[in-house]
Amino acid sequence: xxxxxxxxxxxxKRLKGLSREALEKLTQTELIDKVxxxxxxxxxxxxxxQKKLSEHDKHDKEYSGLFGGEADGKVSQVAKTxxxxxxxxxxxxxxxxxxxxxxxxxxxxxxxxxxxxQEDSNDTIESNLFRALTRTCLIESRxxxxxxxxxxxxxxVSAFCQVISIDLRSKHPPESQLDxxxxxxxxxxxxxxxxxxxxxxxxxxxxxxxSTVYNARFDCVSRSYRYYFPxxxxxxxxxxxxxxxxxxxxxxxxxxxxxxHNGVTNYMRNLQSARVEACYENHTNSGYDMYYLExxxxxFLWHQIRCIMAVLLLVGQKKEKPAVxxxxxxxxxxxxxxxxxxxxxxxxxxxxCDFRDHTTRSVNHSGSGDANEEAMDTVADESDDLNAPEHxxxxxxxxxxxxxxxxxxxxxxxxxxxQFSVKSTMIRNVLQQLESxxxxxFKPKEKVLAQVTLLQDSVNPRQYQPLLERKRCESLENRxxxxxxxxxxxxxxxxxxx
Numbered sequence: 452x453x454x455x456x457x458x459x460x461x462x463x464k465r466l467k468g469l470s471r472e473a474l475e476k477l478t479q480t481e482l483i484d485k486v487x488x489x490x491x492x493x494x495x496x497x498x499x500x501q502k503k504l505s506e507h508d509k510h511d512k513e514y515s516g517l518f519g520g521e522a523d524g525k526v527s528q529v530a531k532t533x534x535x536x537x538x539x540x541x542x543x544x545x546x547x548x549x550x551x552x553x554x555x556x557x558x559x560x561x562x563x564x565x566x567x568x569q570e571d572s573n574d575t576i577e578s579n580l581f582r583a584l585t586r587t588c589l590i591e592s593r594x595x596x597x598x599x600x601x602x603x604x605x606x607x608v609s610a611f612c613q614v615i616s617i618d619l620r621s622k623h624p625p626e627s628q629l630d631x632x633x634x635x636x637x638x639x640x641x642x643x644x645x646x647x648x649x650x651x652x653x654x655x656x657x658x659x660x661x662s663t664v665y666n667a668r669f670d671c672v673s674r675s676y677r678y679y680f681p682x683x684x685x686x687x688x689x690x691x692x693x694x695x696x697x698x699x700x701x702x703x704x705x706x707x708x709x710x711x712h713n714g715v716t717n718y719m720r721n722l723q724s725a726r727v728e729a730c731y732e733n734h735t736n737s738g739y740d741m742y743y744l745e746x747x748x749x750x751f752l753w754h755q756i757r758c759i760m761a762v763l764l765l766v767g768q769k770k771e772k773p774a775v776x777x778x779x780x781x782x783x784x785x786x787x788x789x790x791x792x793x794x795x796x797x798x799x800x801x802x803x804c805d806f807r808d809h810t811t812r813s814v815n816h817s818g819s820g821d822a823n824e825e826a827m828d829t830v831a832d833e834s835d836d837l838n839a840p841e842h843x844x845x846x847x848x849x850x851x852x853x854x855x856x857x858x859x860x861x862x863x864x865x866x867x868x869x870q871f872s873v874k875s876t877m878i879r880n881v882l883q884q885l886e887s888x889x890x891x892x893f894k895p896k897e898k899v900l901a902q903v904t905l906l907q908d909s910v911n912p913r914q915y916q917p918l919l920e921r922k923r924c925e926s927l928e929n930r931x932x933x934x935x936x937x938x939x940x941x942x943x944x945x946x947x948x949x
Contacts (some may be wrong), residue, residue, distance in 0.1 A: 685767030757793035787923035
């Protein structure tokens with residue numbers, strides 16, 4: 452597949468079903484076979500949803516129709532017990548004004564199945580967010596909301612600064628929405644949403660935008676993640692040397708889970724900074740001191756940070772030398788990724804997002820772009836913002852915070868901190884007792900330092916095998932060839948794509 456280097460590989464956007472004309476040409480037997488096949492597929496999906504959804508979700512009007520008489524019976528029974536018949540008053544969207552905004556969302560992801568909506572789970576950050584947006588009548592529907600997300604975090608991953616762009620209902624007409632009086636009297640978006648959102652998913656601030664096509668995904672120029680970890684038995688100095696070797700514009704195919712079937716064949720990323728820092732200045736130089744890895748890049752690949760962290764942990768444990776980073780980034784010598792397990796997602800946090808002043812999107816790009824959202828951030832051209840004329844007004848304005856909402860958010864987060872800090876302190880005291888008993892009774896030569904073991908979601912072998920000597924994954928070229936044969940991907944000449 453070396454010929455594909457000069458060509459572009461794209462997803463084959465063929466119709467998932469046959470056209471009406473093609474269906475009319477099928478025989479009765481072929482049509483019956485197709486209906487039976489679809490019924491069996493729907494039956495599988497219904498069973499899958501029944502297992503995944505909670506009892507509360509099954510009674511929701513969005514899903515009640517899927518489960519037949521069982522859900523209908525429960526709904527009707529609830530209706531009979533109610534003395535008052537409540538009439539649902541539909542919101543009149545025909546006379547409503549809208550404004551395009553950025554929303555800054557913070558959430559702790561360890562209780563959720565990831566950020567993005569999923570077919571087989573209702574327990575995602577995005578599902579909760581859109582339920583709140585529709586319940587508060589801030590949007591009519593997701594399809595009409597001009598929605599885009601800055602990043603797509605995986606299961607258990609948290610975010611301090613997840614940003615979305617969206618059209619929300621406004622009190623004011625478009626021509627006066629940026630007036631100071633309109634901004635001060637606008638709907639309290641964060642307060643309204645936070646009252647119906649779970650306490651571990653909250654809106655921090657909102658920003659009015661001058662451009663109606665400003666895009667939280669494509670107009671983000673850098674994203675910063677933090678991965679928190681205990682010192683344990685790690686050599687922090689060696690990990691910092693390895694971080695220095697990461698900072699470059701390079702092919703990171705050996706530091707990610709390749710998503711070729713979604714058309715991702717370019718693994719070049721500009722990693723702008725990588726550093727390991729102590730969480731607190733007054734650390735005690737024990738295995739319980741907390742550190743974080745902070746990585747900033749224009750965009751990230753699927754599981755890129757977790758794969759980088761997995762290799763850094765091996766460097767910190769002195770199982771690998773810092774130079775292994777350069778070896779893995781040399782895709783000419785190592786075109787196939789060695790088999791290793793990414794670090795767990797729990798300690799990962801989307802910490803900061805930076806945006807360009809002027810959008811690069813045109814009016815033709817407006818609307819929701821979820822159809823082609825991959826499980827990774829999209830590369831943004833950082834030079835585009837530099838080419839914008841100086842006299843042109845910025846599309847960005849300023850984040851709007853509300854004192855009462857921010858105070859309530861601090862109170863909620865302090866309650867979260869208290870809960871986990873109490874648990875952490877109790878466990879720490881138990882560990883102190885156990886470690887004292889171990890030292891008194893057995894006089895060990897070395898302390899037990901297994902704090903990092905949890906982060907390495909893999910079996911610890913008796914004899915360690917170096918990364919570059921391990922069995923390799925399939926090459927990028929072979930994967931492309933596989934999906935081209937499956938008609939999932941199409942190889943096109945550059946002239947065809949222009």
